Every structure is written in C-alpha cells, then in structure tokens.
Amino acid sequence: MTTVPRRPVPRRPDPRDRLGHAAPAPYWLDRPERPRAAPRLTADTSCDLAVVGGGYTGLWTALLAKRRHPHLDVLLVEQSTCGHAASGRNGGFCSPSLTHGLANGADRWPAEIGLLQRLGAANFTAFQEDLETYGIDCGFARTGKVTVAATPWQATALRDAAALARRHGEKATLLDRRELGAYVDSPLWHTGLFSPDYALLDPARLVWGLREACLAQGVRLAEHTEVTALTTRPTGPVRLRTPYAAVTARRVALATNIHRPLLRRLSLTMIPVYDYALVTEPLTDSRLAGIGWSGDHGITDAGNQFHYARKTDDNRILWGGYDAIYPYGSRTAEHLTQRPETFELLAAQFAEAFPSLEDVPFSHAWGGVIDSTTRFCMFAGTASRGRVGYALGFTGLGVGATRYGAEVILDLLAGRPTERTRPAMIRRPPVPFPPEPVRYLGIQATRRSLAREDAHGRRDRWLRTLDGLGLGFDS
Known part of the structure; x- marks a missing residue:
C-alpha cells in the first residue's frame, strides 16, 4: 500500500512577526522634515x-x-x-x-x-x-469615506444613516455588495455607504x-x-x-x-481614551488592486468599536481604532501610547479584513489620547x-x-x-463624568455592552439607560 505524503498546511503569519520591526512612533511625525523645536520660554x-x-x-x-x-x-x-x-x-x-x-x-x-x-x-x-x-500643503483632498457593514444589523444602520442624510440634505450613497466592490473588496463587508464630503489629509x-x-x-x-x-x-x-x-x-x-x-x-x-493605529510597509499597486482599493477614499466600519483605514501617499495602509482604552483615574502618560496586546489584535483584524495582505509587515505602531466627553x-x-x-x-x-x-x-x-x-x-457644557471608581466601572460596563451589541445586534438595558440619559461611550 502506497502512502501519499500529506501536503503541509501553510502556517498563517503570526501578528507578532509582522510587528517585530514596527517603529513605536506615529508614522506622520517620523520624518526628517519635522521642524526644529522653538526655544522654551525663559524670561517673563x-x-x-x-x-x-x-x-x-x-x-x-x-x-x-x-x-x-x-x-x-x-x-x-x-x-x-x-x-x-x-x-x-x-x-x-x-x-x-x-x-x-x-x-x-x-x-x-x-x-x-x-x-x-x-x-x-x-x-x-x-x-x-x-x-x-x-499655502499649507497637507494633502487635503475631498476623496470621501466609505462606511462598511459586516452584519445585517450594521447594514440596517447604514440604511437608516442614508435616510437621515437625505432628510438633512447630506450626500450619501448606499452601496450593495457589487457596488461596494468598486471601493473595497473584503470577505467581511457586504454593504457600504459612500459619503463624498469627507476629506483626507496628512x-x-x-x-x-x-x-x-x-x-x-x-x-x-x-x-x-x-x-x-x-x-x-x-x-x-x-x-x-x-x-x-x-x-x-x-x-x-x-x-x-x-x-x-x-x-x-x-x-x-x-476623559482620556487611548486609540491605537498601525501602518503597513508600502504596497504595490497590484496588491492594492487585489483588495479592490483603487481610489483614495477612506474606510470605516459600522461597529460601535469601529476600525478606520486609509492609504498614505506612498501606498501604505493605515489601520486603527477598535480598542478604546480608558486608564483608571483618567491617567495620561507617554508609555500608554504603546500597547502590544492592542497592536497584535489590530494586526489580526487587518488580516481578517484583507486575507491577501496577511503577510504584509507593519512599519509603525502607536497610540494617542482622545479627549472624550459624554x-x-x-x-x-x-x-x-x-x-x-x-x-x-x-x-x-x-x-x-x-x-x-x-x-x-x-x-x-x-x-x-x-x-x-x-x-x-x-x-451648555456636557454632562460631567462621575468620579472614580464609578467612572471606571461605568465605562467598562459600557464597553462590554457595546461589544455585545456588535456581536448580536441588540442594545441591552444598560445602553438603553445611557441613551435615555443622553450619555454614552464609543471609540
């Protein structure tokens, strides 16, 4: 009896391998043209x-x-x-x-x-x-933004958003799966909403x-x-x-x-909310064409914990969002802009959205703090x-x-x-956040509820209560 050798199953790239050489700095600021700092103030x-x-x-x-x-x-x-x-x-x-x-x-x-x-x-x-x-050359261009849906309830939300835009005279075009393919092709997304009045800049x-x-x-x-x-x-x-x-x-x-x-x-x-992003190494036009991304528009997904993506001038893809991290006590510190577990999560989610790019390494990984209100x-x-x-x-x-x-x-x-x-x-000022530890516990409960809504499409009692109070939290 002849034994047919089994073909080895290719090993999927480990997100950590693709992050191994990523600079722990914002892509935008990591450039030689960054101006020299002005002198500090030393005299009254x-x-x-x-x-x-x-x-x-x-x-x-x-x-x-x-x-x-x-x-x-x-x-x-x-x-x-x-x-x-x-x-x-x-x-x-x-x-x-x-x-x-x-x-x-x-x-x-x-x-x-x-x-x-x-x-x-x-x-x-x-x-x-x-x-x-x-004369400020920052690459400002009204290239538009496509919001994409991965679930039936997200698609419903996009249809509602399109109807709201029409009522208020805002331009927005609903895209079915075939039409969305002209903007981006991913196995995750099947419905889109194109908003032309967005711009991208450096x-x-x-x-x-x-x-x-x-x-x-x-x-x-x-x-x-x-x-x-x-x-x-x-x-x-x-x-x-x-x-x-x-x-x-x-x-x-x-x-x-x-x-x-x-x-x-x-x-x-x-409150301070830390948001994180990755940037890939430059991609060839053919690799970008492989995911159907030929235009210069930006992309966001329709989840509560949403991603955002865009191309840079040198054909990199910036991929960020999802994890919105609140540090207990409203702490802010430079070391909080680096969070390896979030970078690994983002890298894995990038490969899920674009399987043909799962081998692409990342050149930069960084975080930044957002000043969020209620x-x-x-x-x-x-x-x-x-x-x-x-x-x-x-x-x-x-x-x-x-x-x-x-x-x-x-x-x-x-x-x-x-x-x-x-x-x-x-x-009128926003409703203030409560003091700790109520603030931290409330934010964590909200994040869990938002994740459940993303997964199942149902808004639970906690989120409905926040809606009624005019409060909330997202990334």
Missing part, C-alpha cells in the same frame, strides 16, 4: 493673547486671531512640540460635521441640527480656503503648515514650555506660570486637549469674567471642527455673540 513676558496648546485648536486660534487683528501680540506656548499629541497622531480624516457625525447631532440637538450642519459646511469650506490662502503636515503660517504672521512661539498654573484677579490681566518664566496676558485661550486642565471646572468634563463633540466657554476662553472635547472626529472651535474662542473672548456661539452645544 506679556502679550495681548496667550494661547496654551500647540495642536490644531491652538494653532488655528493664534492664526485667526492675527487675521482678525494683525497688530495683536499673540504668544503660543506648547508643553512639548506642536502636534506631538492628538494632532500629530490621528488618522487624517477630516469631517464637515461639528457634532461627531449627523446622527449624534440630530439625536442631541434636533431643533438646531440644520443650523449645526450649515455652520459645519461653512467651516469646512473655510478650512480648505485657509489652507490655500496660507495630520503632521497640517500641524507644521499651521505652525509656519503662525510664525509668518508674527505669532510668538515657545515650545517645551508647560503652563503649570493660571491665576487671575477680579480685574486686570491673567497670569500664567511656567517652569522658567511667567506670562502676563490680557486674554488667554486654552487649547489643551485632555491634558491637565488649568481650570478646575473642567476636571470632570472629559456627548462626543466639542464644547466651549469662558472663565474669569470673559478673559479666559476654551474649546475642548473634540472626541476623535475633530480635525475640521478645531477651526470652528478656534473661531468660537475668539468670538467669546471678544464678548461678541455670533451665529457660531448661538447653538446649545456651545452655550
């Missing part, structure tokens, strides 16, 4: 407007303040380097929405959603025009372009300068303390993302009798909304009511 100074925070919100605030009043003395201080935090670590999706998407805005402010949509569209147009005005080049534009307009910049305290008196200027010098300012704009708030009232309005979108306000303004809480979909937040800060500091400051999302 005064100014008309001090901007605290060198991310998108702070840079837009400084730049637009100089456009409104060219002779204004504006000083921007950043504790690290501009764009080191969320602004240099995100996926580069730029949405026209101010409210973390139409559905979130329509649910929370139904009477004002038309105004919010119009303000968002106007801000999106102004965003693009300002890039052209100041996050770091946007930061660096805004930074250069600020300097060209006469903004003073101090990096590696942490503001450790803010003090005021009933009248007069505001005083900022840094490790080596003090700043006396007539007005102060806070654009500090999730970092320790300088105003006590803000301490429970946001309503998932920005809020703004003033303190110290209108001398201190702030816009915070952009919750991961705020690349475009940061410009709007900057305009709102400047309107509020000027004491001038405008159409931008009229909506309830500006006039």
Whole structure:
C-alpha cells in the first residue's frame, strides 16, 4: 500500500512577526522634515493673547486671531512640540460635521441640527480656503469615506444613516455588495455607504503648515514650555506660570486637549481614551488592486468599536481604532501610547479584513489620547469674567471642527455673540463624568455592552439607560 505524503498546511503569519520591526512612533511625525523645536520660554513676558496648546485648536486660534487683528501680540506656548499629541497622531480624516457625525447631532440637538450642519459646511469650506490662502500643503483632498457593514444589523444602520442624510440634505450613497466592490473588496463587508464630503489629509503636515503660517504672521512661539498654573484677579490681566518664566496676558485661550486642565471646572468634563493605529510597509499597486482599493477614499466600519483605514501617499495602509482604552483615574502618560496586546489584535483584524495582505509587515505602531466627553463633540466657554476662553472635547472626529472651535474662542473672548456661539452645544457644557471608581466601572460596563451589541445586534438595558440619559461611550 502506497502512502501519499500529506501536503503541509501553510502556517498563517503570526501578528507578532509582522510587528517585530514596527517603529513605536506615529508614522506622520517620523520624518526628517519635522521642524526644529522653538526655544522654551525663559524670561517673563506679556502679550495681548496667550494661547496654551500647540495642536490644531491652538494653532488655528493664534492664526485667526492675527487675521482678525494683525497688530495683536499673540504668544503660543506648547508643553512639548506642536502636534506631538492628538494632532500629530490621528488618522487624517477630516469631517464637515461639528457634532461627531449627523446622527449624534440630530439625536442631541434636533431643533438646531440644520443650523449645526450649515455652520459645519461653512467651516469646512473655510478650512480648505485657509489652507490655500496660507499655502499649507497637507494633502487635503475631498476623496470621501466609505462606511462598511459586516452584519445585517450594521447594514440596517447604514440604511437608516442614508435616510437621515437625505432628510438633512447630506450626500450619501448606499452601496450593495457589487457596488461596494468598486471601493473595497473584503470577505467581511457586504454593504457600504459612500459619503463624498469627507476629506483626507496628512495630520503632521497640517500641524507644521499651521505652525509656519503662525510664525509668518508674527505669532510668538515657545515650545517645551508647560503652563503649570493660571491665576487671575477680579480685574486686570491673567497670569500664567511656567517652569522658567511667567506670562502676563490680557486674554488667554486654552487649547489643551485632555491634558491637565488649568481650570478646575473642567476636571470632570472629559476623559482620556487611548486609540491605537498601525501602518503597513508600502504596497504595490497590484496588491492594492487585489483588495479592490483603487481610489483614495477612506474606510470605516459600522461597529460601535469601529476600525478606520486609509492609504498614505506612498501606498501604505493605515489601520486603527477598535480598542478604546480608558486608564483608571483618567491617567495620561507617554508609555500608554504603546500597547502590544492592542497592536497584535489590530494586526489580526487587518488580516481578517484583507486575507491577501496577511503577510504584509507593519512599519509603525502607536497610540494617542482622545479627549472624550459624554456627548462626543466639542464644547466651549469662558472663565474669569470673559478673559479666559476654551474649546475642548473634540472626541476623535475633530480635525475640521478645531477651526470652528478656534473661531468660537475668539468670538467669546471678544464678548461678541455670533451665529457660531448661538447653538446649545456651545452655550451648555456636557454632562460631567462621575468620579472614580464609578467612572471606571461605568465605562467598562459600557464597553462590554457595546461589544455585545456588535456581536448580536441588540442594545441591552444598560445602553438603553445611557441613551435615555443622553450619555454614552464609543471609540
């Protein structure tokens, strides 16, 4: 009897093998063109407007303040380097929405959603025009976004989203499996929704372009300068303390993302949520064609714990999301931007979505912190009798909304009511998070319930209770 030798079963690549040489740094910031840091502040100074925070919100605030009043003395201080935090670590999706998407805005402010949509569209147009005005080359392109569904209940959610978009005049095209194949071909996804009014950009080049534009307009910049305290008196200027010098300012704009708030009232309005991403090594056109991804659009999936994906200029794929990690006690620290178990999970999920790319190694793996609120979108306000303004809480979909937040800060500091400051999302702060340990336990319970809904399509009693209270949590 002849024994036929059994053909060896190919070993599936281990996600850890594909991550072995990944740089523990954001792909966008890991470049030689990164500008040299500005000197830290070492001598006491005064100014008309001090901007605290060198991310998108702070840079837009400084730049637009100089456009409104060219002779204004504006000083921007950043504790690290501009764009080191969320602004240099995100996926580069730029949405026209101010409210973390139409559905979130329509649910929370139904009477004002038309105004919010119009303000968002106007801000999106102004965003693009300002890039052209100041010569900021960040690869901004309105390439659109495809949201994909892997389950029947996710497909139903996409159909509901398409109907909502039609009611509010937002462009959106529902795609069946055959039509979706023109955008991406994956065994996981069978329904899609194409939203053409999304843009993609290079996050770091946007930061660096805004930074250069600020300097060209006469903004003073101090990096590696942490503001450790803010003090005021009933009248007069505001005083900022840094490790080596003090700043006396007539007005102060806070654009500090999730970092320790300088105003006590803000301490429970946001929580830090860590989001993680991978970037592959460059791919050939033929390998991209093998997954049907010939366009430049971005992709997100329709789960509560959702992924986002996009291509870079050199044919890499950025793949991120899903794991939204809240550290107990609202801790923030640089070491939390590296989480090997999440990177391995993302690598395995990437191979599941694109089996033909399961052997592709990753070049970068990193995380970043999101300033999440109970309503998932920005809020703004003033303190110290209108001398201190702030816009915070952009919750991961705020690349475009940061410009709007900057305009709102400047309107509020000027004491001038405008159409931008009229909506309830500006006039009323978000519901605060509870203190620990209730906060941590509630967030973990919510994550478990969201995962169950993704798996079975049913919203449990805990999620329905949060819905009724106008609260929630997602990635």
